[in-house]
Amino acid sequence: MSSIDTELANTIRWDIIDGTFAHGARLTEAKLCDSHNVSRTPVRLALRRLEQEGMIRKGEGRGYVVEEVTVEGIKQAVQVRGHLESLAARLMAQSKNKPQDLDRMALAIERIEALIDQGSLDDETLTKMHAENFTFHSTILNGCGNSYVKFTCDQISHLPMLASGSMVFDRDSIDGKKDIDKTILRLKIGNSQHRIIYKAIEQEDPVRAEGMMREHSNTMIEYIEVFEHRNTKLTVRDLVSYSVQGKPDKESQKTGTGN
Amino acid sequence: MSSIDTELANTIRWDIIDGTFAHGARLTEAKLCDSHNVSRTPVRLALRRLEQEGMIRKGEGRGYVVEEVTVEGIKQAVQVRGHLESLAARLMAQSKNKPQDLDRMALAIERIEALIDQGSLDDETLTKMHAENFTFHSTILNGCGNSYVKFTCDQISHLPMLASGSMVFDRDSIDGKKDIDKTILRLKIGNSQHRIIYKAIEQEDPVRAEGMMREHSNTMIEYIEVFEHRNTKLTVRDLVSYSVQGKPDKESQKTGTGN
DNA sequence: ACAGACCATTTGGGATCCCATAATTGGTCA
DNA sequence: TGACCAATTATGGGATCCCAAATGGTCTGT
Structure with a gap:
């Protein structure tokens, strides 16, 4: 409290x-x-x-x-956040001495893969997946060497889907077991982007790391646009219901990645 | 008050x-x-x-x-800001309906050129130049179509040299009329970068706009590093004394560019 | 002599009170 | 009937008071 x-x-x-x-x-x-x-x-x-x-x-x-909080505004904020994350990825790729961070990222990637391979997307699985996603993204933000990147990201993380590691899911598909294959494919693609980002950072390829992270961020914007296309009257409230991590009453990002 | x-x-x-x-x-x-x-x-x-x-x-x-405010921290914040400005430049290059904004930018560029050509860098000239520089940069932030870019930039603008349009000068050179040619050259290069950014935005070349803006932002970081090299014990206080716009008691950015 | 408990002082969070001023309403005069 | 001015009220900023929790020091018992 x-x-x-x-x-x-x-x-x-x-x-x-x-x-x-x-x-x-x-x-x-x-x-x-x-x-x-x-x-x-x-x-x-x-x-x-x-x-x-x-x-x-x-x-x-x-x-x-x-102030008005609109779906368009959320998309703009996600774009800003993604752009900052791409800076973090580039800087991390340029930096040295990051074996621990790389290990943690690799572990998160493998765990996400394992969770996807379970084939069922119940709430518990999604929560675990979000935790691993959070680890992956926070490790980059914390490990890029520029503490202002993380600080600035945190500054806008009060908005829905802006918290570190937030994910968007098609709950209709999950609950109703409809189109679950499509959702799983999307998750697999997302994690393959994680792999490429990891590899680029590990191989010290800043251009690729930045570009892939930018692409990875665009994924969420495009996913939101899928929802918008399906429901032209999509509200922010709807969007929140599609995101993992409902009301972030607990300030989970405070713990960071522990380093 | x-x-x-x-x-x-x-x-x-x-x-x-x-x-x-x-x-x-x-x-x-x-x-x-x-x-x-x-x-x-x-x-x-x-x-x-x-x-x-x-x-x-x-x-x-x-x-x-x-919290500690270090020169390194300022440089990191400048990097973040520059990265956000490069996003703004890219977005503006992609957008339509910006003739007014482009006109304002062109005018600022010409006025800066005129001020440089005066050849004297007294306080009044610097203040005017800063105002034009502010106009140029704010116009991009305000006109990029993503209001969160400007918002996020403002979030960190309480730090010295982070306010929109801030400039760094070698006051030693200015006051003592020493190396004034070098300072003027630097200003001319900066304004030529403005021209390229303008042209890229006007020609709707987002890649060039983003890249040039990134380069433009790096200029300030490199300039700070020149000071660091000259004075290995450079403090934030020193840095502030080198920047135009001392204590921003007046919240000048509130006025924006008027649109 | 050392350890643990207890008390006093510091400090921060919350509640309440006071005051200046902006907004609104009502009345009066042209 | 409309406009302007005054009085009242609503509202926000600041000050002060109270209380709970934490810190530090001291005192007592073993």
Whole structure:
């Protein structure tokens, strides 16, 4: 249990993301105090945090207004994150002394492969897969030698699907066992990209590492676009339901990769 | 005049940057209340802001400790920013409907050229040049179509030389009229890079736009390294004194480019 | 003399109060 | 009837108070 203001910020953030607070709605300190039964101090801290995250901004005159969170915005943020990850991959490929990091990445790749080969995509498997994906991506961010890359990524990781290692799945297909082959193929392709990134970094090929990571990031954007194509009224809320790692109440990225 | 907590955050931030608060120093709310004669509410808001900026972090038990701001860290942040700007350049090259933005960029380039051709690098000229440089770079960030690029850049712009359009000069050379030719040459090269970026964007050549912007960003890093080579004990404070736009107490980037 | 427990002081989180000011409403005058 | 001005209210910023938790030092018992 964190402090009240942190919890409050999380609550409000998700109220904004899932549409409880509509775009343009005005937030006043007093209302939030009343509805959450807390005093104004934590409310003010929470609002300040959300303002810095860009979820809300000072309105004209008084009060805050909630910013719009759109599918397009998520895609843009994923693009930014992917671009930063590609920088990390390039830098890591140029760096020396990374055997430990490489080992951890290789292990994550093998474990993901094993999980895919199980053939069943239940929640437990997805959770494990996400953990390994998280390990792979965080290792690169942490091991690239430029700590600002990770810092900057974390700065935007409050948005859905922006946390390190986030994955998007077609839950309809998984739950209904429909098109499961297509989903598994997608996962296999994703992990093969992991292999290429690993190899490029290991062989100190920065251009290939950067390019492959960029491609890998594009995968998520394209997958989101598949959803958009299938459902032209796709909401951010829908998108969240398709992602592994629901409400990230636990700040899992704090632990990092342990190095 | 902003609110007290904003001013306080600015003050503490610069105390950290210029070394008044040493790396690892503990900040307690009570001390800051006492030394700045304010109550704990604004202090807490200021500390929260600085924490999110990464300038300080929660210590082991109680209190905050100041993070180290090093020349190496600045270089890393400049690299991140440059990488994001190269994404912006690529995206803008791919986009349509940007004649206004292109006009503004062309105008900035010509004005910078005119300022360089004056041959004298007094403070007023540098300030004007910085303004044009700011226009050029912000126009790309704002006009690339991905608003998260600009947002993410702004997230790290509290560090010295990270604000949009920041420039680094060899003040020793300027004040003492020594090596002024070398400085002018450097400026001319920088502006020629501007021209190439402009041309690539105008001709919708994303690869060239991205590559040239990356090169343009590297220029600042290399320039910093020139200073490091000349003075092996170069401090962040020294670096700040070499940059145009001292303490950015005025949040000049708020105005943007007007679109 | 050393170890463990206990107490005091420090410190941070939260609640409440006060005040300045922006927004709104109502009234009056042209 | 419409516009302008004043009074009231809503709201946010800052100050102060209270409480819980943690830290450090001391005291006592073995």
